[in-house]
Amino acid sequence: MDVEKENDQLNRMLEMRATTLATRIRLDLDTIKLLKLLKQRFDHATDEEQKKIEQELNVFELRKSSDANNLEAVIRLMNKQGLETTQFGQLLVIATGEILNENVDTKAVVGLLQAGLSKTSTWLQENLAMVVFRLLPSIAILFGFRILATLFRGMVSRSVSRSDAGTSQLLKNFLASMTSKVVMFIGVIIALSQLGIKIGPLLAGMGIIGFTLKDALSNFAASMMILFYHPFDIGDAPWKRGACRARSRR
Numbered sequence: 001m002d003v004e005k006e007n008d009q010l011n012r013m014l015e016m017r018a019t020t021l022a023t024r025i026r027l028d029l030d031t032i033k034l035l036k037l038l039k040q041r042f043d044h045a046t047d048e049e050q051k052k053i054e055q056e057l058n059v060f061e062l063r064k065s066s067d068a069n070n071l072e073a074v075i076r077l078m079n080k081q082g083l084e085t086t087q088f089g090q091l092l093v094i095a096t097g098e099i100l101n102e103n104v105d106t107k108a109v110v111g112l113l114q115a116g117l118s119k120t121s122t123w124l125q126e127n128l129a130m131v132v133f134r135l136l137p138s139i140a141i142l143f144g145f146r147i148l149a150t151l152f153r154g155m156v157s158r159s160v161s162r163s164d165a166g167t168s169q170l171l172k173n174f175l176a177s178m179t180s181k182v183v184m185f186i187g188v189i190i191a192l193s194q195l196g197i198k199i200g201p202l203l204a205g206m207g208i209i210g211f212t213l214k215d216a217l218s219n220f221a222a223s224m225m226i227l228f229y230h231p232f233d234i235g236d237a238p239w240k241r242g243a244c245r246a247r248s249r250r
Helices: 003-041 047-081 086-096 106-162 169-194 199-212 214-229 238-249
Strands: none
Touching: 003 047, 003 086, 047 086, 086 106, 106 169, 169 199
16 A cells, blocks of 8 residues: 555645635635624614624624634644644634634744734834824823813812802712713713714713612712711711711701
């Protein structure tokens, strides 16, 4: 039996199989990217159309996962045969997101990192002027709102200090601090929009986070009750409980 001939035939079969799987994975990745883009762009689509896109996306995700598993098995055999697997290893990392894969050689990972750095460098060279053009106004907006926050904090602090409404010192400090934070929050939102970041999804995400922190919000509501009814205030001590109870009755 001509072992060398059979070995060469096996190597050709492995390379053809790896090439076929790599082509399928590239097509799967391009299709998944397109479907995700369609899903984001077509917000006005009906629920049925969105569901159909989601189903198609799941199908190609499963096919990509299956092809990646098959390619990993082929790469394992190719490594045993001493064949070059760098380009296939790089594609496997892209498809699975697993950099530390025992079947992917170091050259593949290093090549991906170098390609990523090269793309980043090229993007910066091409878009540096645009980044600076957007970044400088954003910094100026943040700086301006920082000054406004300081001014509003001082105005609110002086206003509540002159008030004769019997407001507690805790509430006065809270109002001044909250005014400053609200002004800075508005400044951050405007600065982010200047950078081209969509504010709608960001605010929706913050709403979801707030919902998950409902226990903390209930504690915040209890703190607000203490601030407004002020059963105790800054400077109160156990030997001044009579004053605390008098304030509570008021």
